[in-house]
Amino acid sequence: MGHVSTVRTVSNSIIQLEIDDAEQDSLTPWGGHVRYTPKYGGRKTTADVWALELAPKSSLAAGVNSVRGRERERFSLAGGEVVVYDCEDPADARWATWIGPWNMAHGLFYDPEWESRDIVEAFTRVTWNDTPEGLTADPGKRFQLSLAFYLTTVAGVGTMRVEPKQQGVERIPQWRGYRAESGEMWRMDPSPSGQEAPFMLVTDTAIATLFPWDAPRSGQPSLRASAGSAETAAQFLSKVKRVDWQA
Numbered sequence: 485m486g487h488v489s490t491v492r493t494v495s496n497s498i499i500q501l502e503i504d505d506a507e508q509d510s511l512t513p514w515g516g517h518v519r520y521t522p523k524y525g526g527r528k529t530t531a532d533v534w535a536l537e538l539a540p541k542s543s544l545a546a547g548v549n550s551v552r553g554r555e556r557e558r559f560s561l562a563g564g565e566v567v568v569y570d571c572e573d574p575a576d577a578r579w580a581t582w583i584g585p586w587n588m589a590h591g592l593f594y595d596p597e598w599e600s601r602d603i604v605e606a607f608t609r610v611t612w613n614d615t616p617e618g619l620t621a622d623p624g625k626r627f628q629l630s631l632a633f634y635l636t637t638v639a640g641v642g643t644m645r646v647e648p649k650q651q652g653v654e655r656i657p658q659w660r661g662y663r664a665e666s667g668e669m670w671r672m673d674p675s676p677s678g679q680e681a682p683f684m685l686v687t688d689t690a691i692a693t694l695f696p697w698d699a700p701r702s703g704q705p706s707l708r709a710s711a712g713s714a715e716t717a718a719q720f721l722s723k724v725k726r727v728d729w730q731a
Contacts, residue, residue, distance in 0.1 A: 584612060
C-alpha cells in the first residue's frame, strides 16, 4: 500500500495520486488553474473568458511574497474574505484572493478593471464551496468550466500537472509508449527555453505531465547530483502507482 495524495477539484471531481510511502514527504500541497467561458454569446474578451488560480489557504504568504504585495484592502464576501494587494511584481497589477476556511482562489487584476467592484464581480461569477479536500465552484447558468488542471511539486524531481484524460486526449501520441506501472508513458518534445523535456503519463482517467527541475525540499536544495534531471523524472513517473481523475 502506497501513500495517496488527494484533492477535490473545482468541478467536484477527485484526483488521487498514489506513490511509494518513502516519497510522500516530497510532495507539496495541490494547486489548481481553472478557466471559465460564457455558456452563450461569448466574445473572447477578458470579461467573458477568465481564469483563476486555486491553492490551500496556507499558501497565502507565499502568494503575497511572489508578487511583493502590499495590502490595500480587505472585506467579507460570499462566506469568505477578499484581500487585495498592490503588486511590485508586476508593478502594474493588483493581486486579489478570496479566502475560505481551508482554500483560496486568486488572480491578478489590471487597470482599469482592478477596482473593488471589478474584483467582487469576478469572484462572484461562480458560487464557491470550500471543503477540507479542495475548493469547488458552481458556475450557474451564465458560465461553464472550459479548462482545469492541478499541480503538485515533487522535491528533487519537478512539477506534475494532472488533468482529466478527455481534456487533453488530442495531445496523446499516436505511437506506443513505455508501459509504466500505472499507465503508458512518453518523453515529449523539449521546450524552446532549453529546459529538460517533460514526460507524459496517461492512465485510464487522467493525463499527468511531469516537468523536470530541481525542486527544493523544505526550502533546501537537493543533495542528489541527478536531481531535476530527465532520468530522475522518468524513474519517478515510471514508479507512480496510480493517477485517477474521478468525476
